[in-house]
Amino acid sequence: MASIETYSTKAGKRYRVRYRKPDHSQGAKRGFRTKREAELYLASIEISKARGEFVEHGAARATIAELGQAWLSTQTHLKPSTYRTVADAWRLRVEPRWGRYPVSAIQHSDVQAWVSELSASRSPTVVIRSFGVLAAILDVAVRDRRILSNPARGITLPRKERKTHSYLTHEQVHRLATEAGPRAALVLTLAYTGLRWGEVAALRVRSVDFERRRINVTENAVEVGGVIHVGSPKTYKTRSVPTPRFLHPYLNDQISGREGDELLFPGPNGDYMRRTRTSTGSKSWFKTALRNASLEPMTIHDLRHTAASLAVSSGANVKAVQRMLGHASAAMTLDVYSDLFDDDLDAVSDRLDQAVAAASVSKPRP
Structure with missing residues (x-):
């Protein structure tokens, strides 16, 4: 039960309020100069409990630094690469700015000002x-x-501005593969299957199914902070990716004389490949191949975009492209590659013309 009681201090009589919290534990607040102040406070407590709005004052004094560390420790469900970016955001930008603030002291206008400042x-x-x-x-x-x-x-x-994707033609892909030399199979696999780098790095010899013309994607090997982390694919779902027949001889050469559990595309030491760097001044086999093939600078990931482009140009529908790329939904594929489906709008108008002509309807003129 709630109660109001008095106690003595050097400054005179004061009032203490005792009450039950929603979890039935005991709560108290002291220091009220008058009984009226204590009664008003107790009334506010009872009203907040009835409305489901009760907030314990002690809990509201917890700082963002305390809560942030606890929150970060619960993000174990994130992929290593995602966790790294989240942890960096906390360490470099959120904690330095907000760490000392009690959670109850943060105001909407302060957060908006911080976002505007960061955006600059x-x-x-x-x-x-x-x-x-x-x-x-x-x-x-x-x-x-x-x-x-x-x-x-x-x-x-x-607002994030969508980057313009780089797409290669069939001829450009094969020219790049030629200049890549011993990595020709890797370039062609990336450009015609749309696999992510981590997915292709984790492929095993047994991942290739020549009979079904599929590559089975079951693992992901991503490099974070110089360490390779092996786990499930990005969307946590395994998938089968189609492989064109012309690619099979290249894959056969990769597989020749090797066991099923060996990596399909091993690194120099037989371990997982490291992502090649394409930044200015870096030494990269991919950058060298691009230059020798007279192609504009691009990244390894642009070969995934190329795979989407080549699939769409071959007549693949958005659902097939989604399954090939391992997107969570067809809506995501349309959002990422909306520019590849512009020709569908022309096809709609052409089909409407054909439908009207076939129906032999009279055409009213203005």
């Missing part, structure tokens, strides 16, 4: 990721009844 010097991707970390921590604070609402929600964020 950082890319939209970095800003959105950093904001997401702070917002996620505050979401947990709301669920833990430390604050009533998340002051980071409703913030205006910078």
Whole structure:
């Protein structure tokens, strides 16, 4: 039961309020100068409990630094590469700015000012990721009844501009493969299957099914901070990717004389391949091959975009492209590669013309 009691101090009589929290534990607050103040406080406690809005004052004093470390320790479900970017955002941008703040002291306007300040010097991707970390921590604070609402929600964020994809033609892909020399099979596999680098790096000899003309993707080997982490594919789902027949001799050469559990594309020491670097001044077999093939600078990942482009140009529908690339949904494929389906709009108008002509309907003129 709630109660109000008096106690003595050097400054005179004071009032203490005792009450039951929603979890039935005992709560108390002291220091009220008048009984009226104590009664009003007790009434506010009872009303907040009835509305489901009760927030314990002690819990609201927890700092973002305390809550952030606890939140980060729960993100074990993230892929290593994703976890690294989230941890960096916390360490470099969120904790230095907000770590000392009690969770109840953060205001919406302060978060908006921080986002605007970051946007002046950082890319939209970095800003959105950093904001997401702070917002996620505050979401947990709301669920833990430390604050009533998340002051980071409703913030205006910078808009990410979609990068223009680089697509190679069939002729350019084969020219690049020729210049790649012993890595020709790797280039062709990436350009005609759309595998991610981590997926192709984790392929085993047994992953290739010549009879079904498939490559079975079951693992991912991603490099994070110089360490290779092996796990499930990006979307946590295994898949079978089609392989054109012309690619089979190249894959046969890779497999020749090797056991099923050996890597299909091993690195120099027989271990997992490391991602090649294409930055200015770096020594890279891929960069050298691009230059020798008289092609514009691009990244290894652009071969995945090329695979999508070549598949669409061959007549593949969006669902088939989605399954090949391992996207979570066809909507995601359309969003990423909407430019590849522009010709479908022309096809719609052509088919409407054909349908009207076949129906022999009269055409009203203005």
